[in-house]
Amino acid sequence: MEYRRTLLNFSFVVPGLLAGMARPGTTGSLEQDLIFLQMQGIKALLSLSEAEVDEQTVLQRGFDFLHIxxxxxxxxxxxxxxxxMEFVERKIDLEGKPVVIFCGAGCGRTGTFLACYFVKKGKLPEEAIHHVRSIRPCSIETGSQRELIYKYAEHLRVSGRDGKVES
Structure with missing residues (x-):
């Protein structure tokens, strides 16, 4: 199982609730990777990959699925x-379903969305980036991905959804 965890670049950033990984089915069979995810307690998949994952197989295995x-x-x-974020929060907070986010290798796009999750939960952008990278070192690969995390924090602040209380 550790071999598959390493092969898939799988790790939880919120223990038992939110994880990142490479696209399932890339290094082995999709079916084997989905079984691995079930063994980790994952109930929902968020795909950021341009490449399609066989949604029918994912759904037949009982997972919730969103492709962006x-x-x-x-x-x-x-x-x-x-x-x-709406999908992830609904699954985790309302339905109690652990989520995995993935892209191709599980680095840049995955790390960006994971950091945005922590910003939504109240961390400053730099704290969110540092936290995600401390667990998933390859996360957030480009300047534009980093800038987006700051832009998202500002978007939340301006819209009053940053979780901070005005004094």
Missing amino acids: PVADFTAPTLKQVEQA
Whole structure:
């Protein structure tokens, strides 16, 4: 199992609730990777990969699934981040379903969305980036991905959804 964990670049950033990984089915069979995810307690998958994952197989295995394609080595749009955060928070906070986020290698796009999750939960952008990288060192690969995390924090602040209480 450790071999598969390493092969998939799988790790939890919120123990038992939120994880990142490489695209399932890339280094082995999709079926084997989905079984591994079930063994980790994962119930929902968020795909950021441009490449399609066989959604039918994912759903037949009992997972919830959302695909938000983001080009490799680019930053998502704020709309894409909002869509992803709504899915992740609904699954974790309302339905109690652990989520895994993945892209191609599980680094840039995955790390960007994971950092945005922590910003949404009240961390400053730099703290969120540091936290994600301390667990997943390859996370957030480009300047545009880093800038997006700051932009998302500002977007939350301006819209009054940053979790901070005005004094």
